[in-house]
Amino acid sequence: MTDTAVYAAGAVVWRLVENKLRILVVHRTAYRDVTLPKGKVDPGEMLAETAAREVEEETGIRVALGAPVGVSKYHLPNGRQKIVHYWAAEATDIAIRASSFVPNKEIAAVEWVSVKKALGYLSYPVDIEILENFLKLVDDGVLSTFPIIALRHGKAVSRADWDGPDASRPLSGRGKRQANAIVGPLQAFGVRKIISSPAVRCMKSVVPLSAALGRSIDRDDRLSQDAWEQGRADVRSLIGHRVRSGKAAVLCSHGPVLPDVLSELALATGTLRGSYLGSASALEVGAFSVVHLSATNPGSGIVSIETHAPTV
Incomplete structure (x- = not known):
């Protein structure tokens, strides 16, 4: 702006x-x-x-x-x-x-x-x-839609300033402000389901949203960076389930995992893949991309994707 x-x-x-x-x-x-x-x-x-x-x-x-x-x-x-x-x-x-x-x-x-x-x-x-x-x-017959939102966790304490396991790194002050700032926008898209990598920086990024909605956070190892690095992150099964559910959901994960999330959303909906997926998955910390899918025929492809940068 x-x-x-x-x-x-x-x-x-x-x-x-x-x-x-x-x-x-x-x-x-x-x-x-x-x-x-x-x-x-x-x-x-x-x-x-x-x-x-x-x-x-x-x-x-x-x-x-x-x-x-x-x-x-x-x-x-x-x-x-x-x-x-x-x-x-x-x-x-x-x-x-x-x-x-x-x-x-x-x-x-x-x-x-x-x-x-x-x-x-x-x-x-x-x-x-x-x-x-x-x-x-x-x-186009795609007026009724539901969103699957790919969220990158908020800013975490740097690795240089943290001597514990990477998955235990907490949010920094800025990251906490980002976690609060995304509550209103995610509610605006009707999010009711919250799924997160078990990493502390991911879980804490959606705690304010969980409190606002009065809904629990589903910890899912398929979104974790550790699982992704070890080759055991089954993102495909997670995305397939979310697409079939037809429910608005946010998936909080890590920079390296998000390209797989967007790619699997395209595959699950029969959408041609292209550079737009790279743009939607190359998120800065605290940012999210909203993938709109047809509620009546998800197989018709991705209706649109929009990306929102953090305000803090």
């Missing part, structure tokens, strides 16, 4: 009503316009966290983000560029019933409309372009 641009995030929120697709638009009070729910990034937030938060704040609906659907860029009256990242996001019946939305000084109303109406209803061309990107997922 640059200092001159204004960053924001939002979502194309959708639901099926009697098998017909409906899109959620918001009527803004001050601007008297119709737009997609979005808002500016708060200090320290990752973009995905912003998107989920803003959707809930503007519509009262808590969503889990699906596949990314584009970035809009335009200039504000003061000359600064505004950059808005968008995701698809399904609104479940439970989430809609739980909404406590009431008209307020920012949002006058929310409205579910057909795609055809939305295309002629939205006030800004940049919103229409995002909706058209979203419709490509619909046309």
